[in-house]
Amino acid sequence: MDCIIAVDIGGTDIKFGKFYGTKLIESQKVKTNKKNKGKYILPEVFEHINLLVGEDELIGVGVGVPGPVVNGIVLGAQNLGWKEIPVKDLTMRKFPGIKVTVLNDANAATLGEEIFGGGQGYDDFVFITLGTGIGGGIIINNNLIEGNTGSCGEIGHLRVGFNNDRLCTCGLFDCVEQYASATGIVISANKLRLDRETILNDVEEVTSKVVFDEAEAGDELCLEIVDLMVEKLATALSQVANTINPEAFVIGGGVSKAGKFLLDKLSNRFKELAFFSVRNVDFQLAQLGNEAGIYGNMYRVMQEINDGN
């Protein structure tokens, strides 16, 4: 039977999905082998694709990577140790005659959420993933916008402070990722919990989940930490709305498990901070979790097959 294999290469593991049409029939996960600047990653991906295909007929491969992508070339992926790599060409050489697509990982997840998840029914939305860092992707008029150098939606590096309080991994200060990612929430917690009465001083490990759970349960300091996170994220999202005036924000990633508690706070503060004519924005939770990328990469292959590109 005809199948598409979608691959989502991450810094920790690589996810694979085998699809009949748009139906996921098998998914697998392997550790990312980052030795020697990631030189084994693609060969191992190719091998795994062959295993997954089995007796079926491979008609397309969709690859997602954690870095900017232009014309199928990954410009660099720090988490993998990669410099510029022509992923599309290398994959096509390995699987001649089949359709190959390459997407940035956040963009793939955005496309997945558009077609099968929290973005369904919206023509224009912004997907934001709150995980270890913050990533994003943008749909305008039902199209994924990738940007001039494959870097649309770098929402995590919007600047939300001017006091040089927190140095970001990107080398600049006060990026929203330093406040509103899982990592950022823990940074806030560890800065603020000293000398304060809070349940955080009694837990084994401070995580963003603990902070949100305890905020909901009424811990005052945890509420303060959540409010700081919301203030910074709402500020960043108001900048995005002032720029592209979307219909909806779709929020995913580990931190989004805080659900309605987070969404309500975020939406309320956003409406106060955005320009009056762009305030009317829906806030939705992402629906596909870790599988968003797999679905998006599969869908991009289907799109290109149908368009005859």
Add this chain to the structure above:
Amino acid sequence: MDCIIAVDIGGTDIKFGKFYGTKLIESQKVKTNKKNKGKYILPEVFEHINLLVGEDELIGVGVGVPGPVVNGIVLGAQNLGWKEIPVKDLTMRKFPGIKVTVLNDANAATLGEEIFGGGQGYDDFVFITLGTGIGGGIIINNNLIEGNTGSCGEIGHLRVGFNNDRLCTCGLFDCVEQYASATGIVISANKLRLDRETILNDVEEVTSKVVFDEAEAGDELCLEIVDLMVEKLATALSQVANTINPEAFVIGGGVSKAGKFLLDKLSNRFKELAFFSVRNVDFQLAQLGNEAGIYGNMYRVMQEINDGN
């Protein structure tokens, strides 16, 4: 002969352009009659269109307005005294059987610059007009992006400070417009020139032009004011670039007459403030001046005639 009339309705005056094809053969300007909540504006525009058409055959009217537009309906235009007005319908009723388009004024100017001005050759760019306020428009994949509520490109209301230093006309604080528009530059000048030795204390009227001219001539305080303006505008543009990763910024409006002096400073500071993968952006001057809107509105009519919409 077939002609298109383009109209650019502003808070001070209304510009008209008569086109044979894309060739501007006559342009006129009349004062905007804002009496009675602007109820005379459209009737006077229609009358003027008839005068301009003369013996020619009118095939299209393209109207630009200073407010958000969705499906030909102006949602409101404070400068005109307008609430919601169905400009497209009203114009079509007056000129039955001809093509009518309605665009936000900044969007019309963006389209004008795309086809005939500083945006030529770019697939993705952001137009920013630095005048009394700051407006903007966005081209992605050669298409004008208008936004869910007709408010794409509200660049002037990006937030570039968190100390509530300057209240903006929009009701929020520290919008970039309060620092980098002609008005904002004069505010900075008047705040900073007290107790300072500067040529500004000897001029008849402090304007953004005087500040830029004297900064170029070496006045220390004027340089400080320009640097503050550049810092704030570069901050705002870095947020835009982190979001949509454009190829170019095209800078227009009265303040852009400062030319290369402004562009070089802006581009240099922008490259320091933007995320590393979106830094490679061209800075261009707009080329059409006050006629950008006329050209854009004409072009939108041509597009719709050619698309058969």
